[in-house]
Amino acid sequence: MGENKECSSMVDNCEEVPTKEVIEFRPPLYKQRYFFVKNLVQQHKPKKVADLGFGDATLIWMLKYHHCIEHLVGVDTYAGSTSQWEISNLSPSVGDYLVPRDLDLTITLYRGSAVQKDSRLVGFDLMTCIELIEHLDSEDLAKFPEVVFGYYSPRIIIISTPNSEFNPLFPASTFRHLDHKFEWNRIQFQTWASDVANLYDYSVEFTGVGSPPAGAEHVGYCTQIGVFQKNEAKATESCISTPEEHVYETVFTTAYPSLQEKKNLLLVLSAEVLRASNSMRLRFIVDPKKKKVNGRLVPEDSCVPRYGLIVTDAQRAQIESSPKPYCVGKKFYVPLERLITFPKVNRLVDSVERLRSLLSEALKLNRDQSALQVDLHDHYSRTMLSY
Numbered sequence: 001m002g003e004n005k006e007c008s009s010m011v012d013n014c015e016e017v018p019t020k021e022v023i024e025f026r027p028p029l030y031k032q033r034y035f036f037v038k039n040l041v042q043q044h045k046p047k048k049v050a051d052l053g054f055g056d057a058t059l060i061w062m063l064k065y066h067h068c069i070e071h072l073v074g075v076d077t078y079a080g081s082t083s084q085w086e087i088s089n090l091s092p093s094v095g096d097y098l099v100p101r102d103l104d105l106t107i108t109l110y111r112g113s114a115v116q117k118d119s120r121l122v123g124f125d126l127m128t129c130i131e132l133i134e135h136l137d138s139e140d141l142a143k144f145p146e147v148v149f150g151y152y153s154p155r156i157i158i159i160s161t162p163n164s165e166f167n168p169l170f171p172a173s174t175f176r177h178l179d180h181k182f183e184w185n186r187i188q189f190q191t192w193a194s195d196v197a198n199l200y201d202y203s204v205e206f207t208g209v210g211s212p213p214a215g216a217e218h219v220g221y222c223t224q225i226g227v228f229q230k231n232e233a234k235a236t237e238s239c240i241s242t243p244e245e246h247v248y249e250t251v252f253t254t255a256y257p258s259l260q261e262k263k264n265l266l267l268v269l270s271a272e273v274l275r276a277s278n279s280m281r282l283r284f285i286v287d288p289k290k291k292k293v294n295g296r297l298v299p300e301d302s303c304v305p306r307y308g309l310i311v312t313d314a315q316r317a318q319i320e321s322s323p324k325p326y327c328v329g330k331k332f333y334v335p336l337e338r339l340i341t342f343p344k345v346n347r348l349v350d351s352v353e354r355l356r357s358l359l360s361e362a363l364k365l366n367r368d369q370s371a372l373q374v375d376l377h378d379h380y381s382r383t384m385l386s387y
Contacts (some may be wrong), residue, residue: 005034023169025210031129032209033160033223034059034338040227040315041066044156046125050075052114052148053132061089064107064256072107073121073285080253081110091258100264105256115143118243127154131223134161134180141181149200149228151242157228162190165219166212186220193226201307229281252349263290269348269355270362276342277334279305281324284332285376315343325371333371 025032037059041049045068051059054074063205090107112118114132121127128147136144148157162176164183170176175183184192190206197204208221258264280303284290290301300318311319320343323335334354336359339345349355356369364373 010231023213029210029222030058034062034224036160036209036225037128037130037158038062038066039154040067044126046156047071048124049073049126049387050124050127050152051079051128051130051153053129053135054079054109056083057086057109059128059281060107060109064090067102068259070103070105072105072242073116073124074109075112075118075248076109076112077113081339086252090252091254097257100257100259100261100268102259104258107252107254107256107356108250109252112248112253113140115140116247117147117245118248119242121152122242123300124152124154126156126158127152129157129158129159130159133159134177134183137181145196145200149196149202153200153230158211158225158243158289159227159228160223161210163189163220163222163224166210166222169216170220176220181308184224185244186224189224189226193228197228202230204228219259234323241319244324265348266358267361269345269358271346272342273339273359273372274338274343274374276345277325277332277374279309280334280338281332281374281376284325284327290327293326296328298324298326300373304331311343315341327376330376332374333366334374335371336365337370339372 007050027035027154040062047069049063049069050073051063052075054060057074060074080359086109090109103328110118115130115136129148133144135140148154162180163182164185167174167176167183186206193204193206197201197202204225206224207227208224212222235327237334257264259268281306282304284299287299287301287303290297291300292298303325304316305321309316319338322338322341325332325334325338327333336355340352340355345355349358358367359365359372360369365371366373
């Protein structure tokens with residue numbers, strides 16, 4: 001099940017009508033369906049997303065870049081051994097380790113049918129069935145609502161299917177794919193969808209992608225889409241625990257590095273803190289206006305970097321009003337209260353106490369742990385002063 005773009009490319013890209021005019025979908029129809037899903041994800045920010053009938057996993061690959069998603073699952077009857085494409089495109093890259101995600105992300109692909117019950121898919125935020133239901137025979141189609149709407153009961157369900165009213169615009173007015181068991185017109189799909197929504201306490205809205213050519217607007221979209229949303233009372237009921245029932249076979253799984261892991265947070269935080277302190281240290285070195293205060297050499301100005309710091313006026317004012325860095329002997333100190341005002345540091349930790357706790361494990365702090373301690377001069381600053 002799922003989209004076979006090799007077989008469906010005739011419809012997804014362009015097609016000749018009997019008058020030799022060409023229907024061209026830009027972007028291709030399968031991309032329009034995926035972009036529709038992406039836009040809905042951007043709007044609703046789901047954490048757990050499942051794609052039933054994932055095909056070549058292109059949609060899953062596209063969705064992994066949404067940072068709100070923490071659990072991404074694909075289910076397909078024909079899922080076999082993982083392809084090289086899936087391994088390389090769904091697995092973390094070097095860049096994912098250099099810049100970890102804020103939240104965890106696991107991607108799992110299962111071999112199984114959309115009409116089988118597996119408790120690992122219960123209670124997802126979003127479930128997509130893109131060009132899936134038309135591949136089901138009458139027996140499986142009858143089971144589909146009870147499994148997906150009744151058992152899995154996700155908060156939002158997207159179902160897309162061909163609109164048969166569009167088919168006469170193609171030269172061969174037959175099913176668009178050899179494996180299709182049926183193709184519905186708009187009334188048939190909307191009647192089925194409305195009945196299912198009423199039975200399982202969902203609302204449904206209808207739309208589509210793939211606009212018809214001028215003069216054929218009456219046929220509607222090439223792909224019709226139903227967006228189902230569970231009502232609030234039903235959403236509360238779904239919190240009831242479901243007995244474990246694992247029938248799907250795992251064919252691929254991977255986990256992405258994230259800032260939820262302490263070691264990753266420490267690395268990223270340390271890099272941002274050193275970057276901020278280094279910019280202030282260099283500013284301190286080249287600025288001649290300093291004064292002695294209680295044995296400390298303190299800059300007379302705010303010591304905020306002039307270049308390379310992208311902040312709003314309000315953020316800059318907050319940095320300027322925080323305790324200034326200072327120098328004692330050959331050591332340079334940056335108060336933690338100043339470091340946490342830098343937006344990239346503040347995004348990672350929300351309090352001075354948390355910042356102190358983490359930095360004490362990775363960097364050098366002063367005696368009372370109120371400031372970061374670094375050498376005033378390094379090779380770069382000595383070279384810079386020699387000119």
